[in-house]
Amino acid sequence: MSGSGAPHIPVLLDEVIAALDPQPGDVIVDATFGAGGYTRALLDRGATVHAFDRDPSAIAEGRGWTEALSTPPRLVLHPRRFSEMVDALTEAGVAQVDGVAMDIGVSSMQLDQAGRGFAFSMDGPLDMRMSQQGMSAADFVNEADADEIADVLYQYGEERQSRRVARAIVAARPLETTGDLARVVRKALGHKPSDKKDPATRSFQAIRIHVNAELDELEDGLLAAERLLRPGGKLAVVSFHSLEDRIVKRFLRDASARSAGSRHLPQIEQAPAQFEQLSKAIRPSAQEIARNPRARSSTLRAATRTAAPARREAA
Secondary structure, eight states, rough: OTTOOOOOOOOOHHHHHHHHHHOTTTTTEEEEOTTOOOHHHHHHTTTTEEEOOOOOHHHHHHHHHHHOOOOOOOOEEEOSSSOOOOOHHHHTTOOOOOEEEESSSSSSSHHTTTGGGSSSSSSSSSSSOOOSSSHHEEEHHHSOOOOHHHHHHHHOOOOHHHHHHHHHHHHOOOOBBHHHHHHHHHHHHHTTTOSSSHHEEEEHHHHHHHHHHHHHHHHHHHHHHHHEEEHHHHHHHHEEEEHHHHHHHHHHHHHOOOOOOTTTTTOOOOOOSEEESSSOOOOOHHHHHHHGGTTTTOEEEEEESSSOOHHHHHH
16 A cells, blocks of 8 residues: 555645544544545554545545455545535444544645646646536636626635626636636736736636635535544644635634633633644645645644534534
């Protein structure tokens, strides 16, 4: 297993494994299987891994791994969204797990395939669908009205000139390739070759997040992890931009908060915390960034599950 090649370098791998602290026999969810970097390391530590990915290409690559594992299998692949992990593990006869790892956003495999349409560095069809099903990026930019496009660009890409870009997109229809979209955005924003960051980056991020409902999926996945983790179980989440990290930070803050009350008011019962031992934001070292530039924007947050009932169950 550990000797097989991988098409990308897993981000913050050592830090994620240290946060999860997997022991032989532990059952751990890899919520975002991708190229299997975290799963491989977890298997090498003796854990059983339930790996999720809505991308059928990632699941197909992983199926070859199961042949090299002992019976009963220590790798169980789930071709579905990680927000569905509670139902999936219930069906598999698993009530609780010892750890959950989540690596949010688009994978290196998806970025590096022009045909998937995630990156503007290579011209390809304007797709961006992680599951390879449903509404594509081309469907969205060619069918949505300017107001809806502008709202998506502002909300998910934090594009301050979202309305200008949206009007330019509508005027340039039909858009069929990543190159088409990138050129329209650059022209609308007055792109200069000397610019440090390509202005199309924000729009591509926003449209990808919208097409895949990524932030809703993250919020639902965090709640699912809270329900699945046993007392003492570990959660480790790697995010890649401020919108994702904000959701993770707020989730852990709310799940670890206890009502302090006031000495001037009647005492109220403390609300139980679902998570404790929250880590500070962990970011990659300069050495890791040098090896893997895509790690530059990554942030890891980790926490330990308490024995308190999950909030959805306690409500």
